[in-house]
Amino acid sequence: MNTLTRKLATAGSALAVAATSLLLASSPASAATSCYGSSCNGLDPATTICQNDAQTVMYGEYxxxxxxxxxxxxxxxxxxxxxxxxxxxxxxxxGNKYAVHYPGSGTVWTRMVNDKDILARACGTFAKGTACTPEY
Structure with missing residues (x-):
């Protein structure tokens, strides 16, 4: 193998290793979905970036x-x-609405609704009755 061919092969191998490293390093971050406003309707917040800065903005009567x-x-x-x-x-x-059943233990959450320039609220129906959070 001549010197030029060897250098090109070495450079090609180095580029392939670098590209593979970049792909592997970005895989965990790309697992989280990005959405905004109406494109979030129906998505699970646990599988999106939305959970990263989430905050509780309203509490219910229960x-x-x-x-x-x-x-x-x-x-x-x-x-x-x-x-x-x-x-x-x-x-x-x-009018977007998503529900989930709470079995009596653990933590559950619903899918998301758009809350860009509109209002949303959380509600629950239990043995004691139905209650909702104020709108936000």
């Missing part, structure tokens, strides 16, 4: 019922952490 909001994604969802078995849901003022 302890454990929360409205979560992501400023980056402009999306909201309901979360329930403890209490009686029941159903929780999130809905926005455009």
């Amino acid at each position: 302890v454990g019922l929360e409205l979560r909001y992501s400023p980056t994604c402009r999306a909201a969802w309901a979360r329930f952490k403890y209490g009686d078995e029941g159903d929780i849901w999130v809905q926005n003022s455009l």
Whole structure:
């Protein structure tokens, strides 16, 4: 193998290793989905970047019922952490609504609704009745 061919082969191998390293390094970050406003409707916040800056912005009458909001994604969802078995849901003022059943233990959350320039609230129906958070 002449010197030029050897140098080209070495450079090609180095580029291939560098490209593979970049792909492998970016894989975990690309696992999280990005969305904004209406493109978040129906997505699970746990599989998106929306969970990264989420904050509880409203609490329900029942302890454990929360409205979560992501400023980056402009999306909201309901979360329930403890209490009686029941159903929780999130809905926005455009009529989008997603519900989940709470089995009586653990933490559950709904899929997200658009909350860009509109209002959303979290609600729950339990043995004691139905209650919602204020709108946000």
